[in-house]
Amino acid sequence: MLLDINLLLTSLREDLGYLLPEDSCHGFAIRWLEACLVGEENLFENRIKEIHSYGDSLIARIQEAQDKEENQLTEEDKTLLDIQAFFDHMELQQSPNSYTSFFGRPFSQSDIESISDIATSDAMRSRGGLCKIYSHPGMYTKEEVTQYFDKLSDVLDNATSNSANECWGILIGEFYHTIAVTYTPGIGWRFMDNEQYPPLVFSKEETHLLAKEIVEVLTAKPSIPHIGFNCSIFTVADNALLPAVTTALNQFSEKLALTEEMLTRESDGYDLACIATQNEHTWILAEYLKYGLRIDNDYGNYPLIYLAVLHGDLEIIDFLCHNGAEINVLSANYTPIYLAAKNGDVASISLLAKNGADVNKGDCITLVTPVHIAAKNGHVPVITAFAKLGADLNLGDDKGATPLHAGAEENCVEAIVTLIGLKVAPNIADDNGATPLHMAAKRNSVEAIAVLIKLGANPNLRNDKGATPLHMAAKRNNTEAIEALLNREADPTLVDDNGATPLHIAVQMDNSEAIATFAKFGADLHCQLDNGVTPIFLAAQYGCISAFEQLIIAGVNVHSTCEITVENLQELACHCSEKIATVEYAERISNNMSQFIKQHHHAGKQTISITPYDMACIVEEKDLLCLLDNNHHKRKLDKLELGFFSYNEVKKSKSTLQSTNYINMIPNQR
Template structure:
């Protein structure tokens, strides 16, 4: 503590010029009054910070060498006064040759502070007194970067008039134009482009101003950039084009602007269609717009994109099914999407999710009801395994022609079965490389698994309605005999089938799986149609 320290500071804070004069003139060596506090501040810093110009004049007249003294953070009296907007105080400091180029420890300059506080008069004053308009702050940030971020067009114009480099970029390659586009400040974009900003400059991640404006949905900014020749076919380091990113975020108006100027070849080389991104993110309107623009709904993901998903999905349709998005799936299917292109059939995914409406939609458009899982082979349709416990789903699958007879084929027949511990829980099943197995799972092994056994009886009962004469294998017979309430199911398989049942099965076989959905259009009595569709048990 120096003598009269508290008294001097109090006088400065209160703007008591007379008291400050008394204290300063009473000292034989006024420099003794300028000791640093714990933060490195002196009375000169205090006077500058609080804008007490007259007090500052007294202090500096007594100790003029203190004008550029720095605090522990390298703050000068000038930058402290600028940060608080004390214009008169700043004028005096500059007249006394305060250095406007001295930065703080974080490289912030007085000019940066003036821009950060949107003080255009302060900016002009500093520039007229030697401030470096292009001096770099932290991370190579400039005053122009900051004024653009503040969307202060007037200060931007002042800086540009004093020679601010519109092409400067920070350590991340971000230019003032990039910032303006990122935040949709279209007037700042126009100013920068007018003054020579590189419209196609890239940040370190490869993103351009157009890319950022598309990502954030700034229609006017995108429109202006395109009118000035911004390249719509320049991808970021992620390989995505502006159209991709607009589709991903559902910016329909921007998509419309970009479609004509985006190269389909460039999209193909990217390995991913905008349709995939719109579908993945449930952007239905964007998806519809792209479909109407003629994008191929069956374009597959490139392997390097597909491998990023555990299920190795490849189509836009798969994304909509995974999301349970009926509307998007309908759009794609009506546009000609093939539901049988993915490794793990989308129908199997819908069945596994228990999404009856989605499964029906897919089957209506030709999804393969007898599809298998390549990494987990079965001797029967995989959808049967995935629908165990969901009789409504299983019945709908049967309606569309699932091969129920395959469920009753068994390599052991009436012989004793070998134990098989390789089966997976069908309720947990999904496509993944880890599922690979050398064995081929049989229906009898699946339904006797502990995870599904409680649904075995009802499942077998339903399947028997869709087959002719079948012989249950020893495992199914043994299993049905364990439970008294399932005795009738065993008897159902042994008793001769009714002629009507055999006729129904034969008619459905002759129609073929692809035409089963057309049964209701046949010129037959309504009760017979219902019988053929298993909607009633007889036609009498």
């Protein structure tokens, strides 16, 4: 029975937070080959069945197992943790460029053996590790695919004397997809594609059926006459037959003809030059030039120089640079040196710069520089390398954000220290006046906040809207950032251009944890906006129940009054809760406020006294009124003193609202 494993893997990889969850064929194929080579194919297949049986509940079950102490783990828990490790190992093979910091050096999908040394099974380690003994690219007709694998099986049979003691792993990589095959001499093939799992079995006499399966999987359209792929063969390092088979495969490779006609073949937009560049075969590119053929084609907007940089192949990069490749090409909206910086590849950066690459040219859309993306990804050696190459470390993107902003936003402490050590100003601002500290506060990057302030960043600088880093943290309920800032002399009394303190912002966003943190550090819980509104009044105005409750817990008197002018009260009525912000509701609240003003405005007095409870009644905040009426804060209002509607009418009017003509109720505070 075929298992829909590919869609499930994609869904689970997305839930696990991997960067490209839809891509898993390469990593899955390698994990399967490793299992087959050490006799653990049954274990692999049982694991896939377990993954399939858990389905969408798998992630939650893994999390439960991870939360347990080691001595509490059941056998099922251990199985779940093994599944997590399986996914992680698969991810490292699938997307190695994303884990340069983990590896300590850049790896690409070509570095299968090196990655396997880091992330593989105990059984594979006991056999000395994974060993690649053959790699050859080709662009074949359908008939030639059968011929190729027929000859390959003969080579393996002869070199091993038909010994079935070891199987041989074969990775078949096309431009868009990777599949795997094993061959057991004298017996036959097993074919694995993650899009039609489980594996298929073919005898040696059925090689033509294997070839047909390969062609169907790797050919986008039946009408395409050619199929291109790279064939790599793997075994374990302690395989006694390794030397003999390696010699036989080298001889086989030398006999494979490569004609000009084969070099001109294409398959679904790619050619042999593309396959060769992905798999470190510089000699193929040399053959193109020998016949006067072009090597400057684009493959889905990626020229060969991009593919070479993606795989970190210095030999091919150098070959292309010396044979007319455009070093500062922007086919994919960014330059090759930007790609190298993103991957943390100092060697490729140095080689590209040596051949004339612009060290400040990166993404042509966002204007993000190579240094910027390096700082964002925490690639400190890359930052240092660019500094030595004369890159502008202060150059901003299309919004003026600099590499230091990127490092702060991503909490990359080492990048921050390195950039400031290279004389980047810690208070450098973007086009909106935001400093790196603003970005760190926005993202709750606590370590970045600490190191920025330690190295000279001012925690009280305002952006173009007057907001300090504390305002940014309060808006997003980033309590750790708030604590880090308050512990380092950030001033909670500073107001933004609307006259709001960070506490006002926290209240309006209904961020109770932020409010509790401000209270813990002694912030003024009665601070007023320019219009006289206090935090608890603001909570009532907007129906922020969590904020209201937290302010009461912090000791704010719910009966406290605000003295507000008639003009400002009328303005407040226009900016109340968004929960039921319909035209009908807005008109009714405006009328409520007008009646309140009429009943409570005294001649000769410029302001009117109003409580949070009054405001909750006016804006008909049912939940807030219930909160107050069901505890000791209830006012003596069995017959509401406002006189223009009763509490029951509040409930009735709110429950019968039908209008769907929503309007913007967000205020411009003043």
